[in-house]
Amino acid sequence: MRLSTISLAVLSLAGLATTAHSAPQDPPNLSNTQFQQCLNGLKNSSTFKGVSASTFENYRPSEPDPSVIVSLNYQPEFQKEIWDYMAGLVDEERVQDGISAKNRLQSTLNRIEQRYGVRAEDVLGVWGVESNFGKQLGKKDLFQSLATLSCFDRRQSYFRGEYASALKIVQNGDIRPQDMTGSWAGAFGQTQFMPSTFLRLAVDFDGDGRKDLVNNEADALASTANFLVKSGYRSGEPWGYEVKLPSGFWGESNRKNKQPISHWRNQGITLANGQPLPNTLSSAGLLLPAGTNVPAFLVGKNFDTFYSYNASESYALAIAHLSEMIRQNRTTNVGFATPWPTDDAGISRREAREIQQALINRGYNIGAVDGMIGDNTRRAIQDFQRSQGLTADGRAGQKLYRLLVTNGANSNVNISNNGSFRQQIW
Numbered sequence: 001m002r003l004s005t006i007s008l009a010v011l012s013l014a015g016l017a018t019t020a021h022s023a024p025q026d027p028p029n030l031s032n033t034q035f036q037q038c039l040n041g042l043k044n045s046s047t048f049k050g051v052s053a054s055t056f057e058n059y060r061p062s063e064p065d066p067s068v069i070v071s072l073n074y075q076p077e078f079q080k081e082i083w084d085y086m087a088g089l090v091d092e093e094r095v096q097d098g099i100s101a102k103n104r105l106q107s108t109l110n111r112i113e114q115r116y117g118v119r120a121e122d123v124l125g126v127w128g129v130e131s132n133f134g135k136q137l138g139k140k141d142l143f144q145s146l147a148t149l150s151c152f153d154r155r156q157s158y159f160r161g162e163y164a165s166a167l168k169i170v171q172n173g174d175i176r177p178q179d180m181t182g183s184w185a186g187a188f189g190q191t192q193f194m195p196s197t198f199l200r201l202a203v204d205f206d207g208d209g210r211k212d213l214v215n216n217e218a219d220a221l222a223s224t225a226n227f228l229v230k231s232g233y234r235s236g237e238p239w240g241y242e243v244k245l246p247s248g249f250w251g252e253s254n255r256k257n258k259q260p261i262s263h264w265r266n267q268g269i270t271l272a273n274g275q276p277l278p279n280t281l282s283s284a285g286l287l288l289p290a291g292t293n294v295p296a297f298l299v300g301k302n303f304d305t306f307y308s309y310n311a312s313e314s315y316a317l318a319i320a321h322l323s324e325m326i327r328q329n330r331t332t333n334v335g336f337a338t339p340w341p342t343d344d345a346g347i348s349r350r351e352a353r354e355i356q357q358a359l360i361n362r363g364y365n366i367g368a369v370d371g372m373i374g375d376n377t378r379r380a381i382q383d384f385q386r387s388q389g390l391t392a393d394g395r396a397g398q399k400l401y402r403l404l405v406t407n408g409a410n411s412n413v414n415i416s417n418n419g420s421f422r423q424q425i426w
Helices: 007-015 032-043 053-058 066-072 082-089 092-104 106-116 120-131 142-151 156-171 195-201 217-230 261-266 301-309 313-327 349-361 375-387 398-406
Strands: 240-244 254-259 284-287 296-299
Touching: 032 053, 032 142, 053 156, 066 142, 082 313, 092 106, 092 120, 092 313, 092 349, 106 120, 106 217, 120 217, 120 301, 120 313, 142 156, 156 195, 195 217, 217 301, 254 261, 254 301, 261 284, 301 313, 349 375, 349 398, 375 398
Parallel strands: none
Antiparallel strands: 240 296, 254 284, 284 296
């Protein structure tokens, strides 16, 4: 996977949704003496040219954070299928939150669309996937995280650039020091910009003299639109559409192989509802996220701009689909027209929370009920599956939901939602 200046940190929030409740790992023993010596060297290096000595010292960490090295090298024990990934990212809760945000910020979004030519729903799609509309911004101290990553383990050169950029943001007065918190890898704000991306593309949309992507929704959303435009966004074009392949169709998934819409019509491809392909895209590539199986999509340049935010086609598809559901004001049946090729569909975050609560009620220690099916929850699922004589794959799908929650509700196990669930992005 290509790691752009923004995508590395996005991985910590969006791209690795399976890492919640990760397997316990011993953090490395990082020498503070070595850390401080490293910082002494960085202060006068060319990378930190433009960062004043006072700024560097004012926000100099007193010690490294070993946990970010654990995150840097984390390998998830379980892999998500595309239908699980999409079900957790684009569920009825997130779509409803997106519609509410659209109604609340309609005037601001209209002005952003007029200035940048980016559809309001596309900006909302990024916002929803990145931080659940501002509900999860990350809590790691960016200076400590980036300083640690600048001095230990791999990709030090990359993180040193981000560390210097973070210091320049505070030095410029755009973000308050106490607001410089985010992901372990340095992404921060409503739409999770990396510091270097902030310096290149952040805008002061409301004209208050500060580019505040943490507390100012207008600045954050306009900066996101600016990012998409600089990535090649085409005004007036959709990201693409779900399509129906003709019987016996054979082709490979290659969204980069853009062809005129007439080419795809000649292949017998239609919209998912059987209607002819519209002329709303100048060209499109075929995307088959489940291999040769359905659903299938024709995607244009604007889909590629979503991809540029984080180098993952599944991630880009989540933004695209969330955007489309918000545009349609659809609050029920938010899946694709064509089912995924599985007899055990994915679960929403609400269903994930209910599964977690059911496991806790059965005595499993999985941590917080947060709707994030991570490694600890999956291990508990495996134990439960073994107790039922089932294949212990640790997957949380509709079959497990029915077994644990729907059927379990009729047992003596209390699986009711008592309102204590904590809302998180995943």
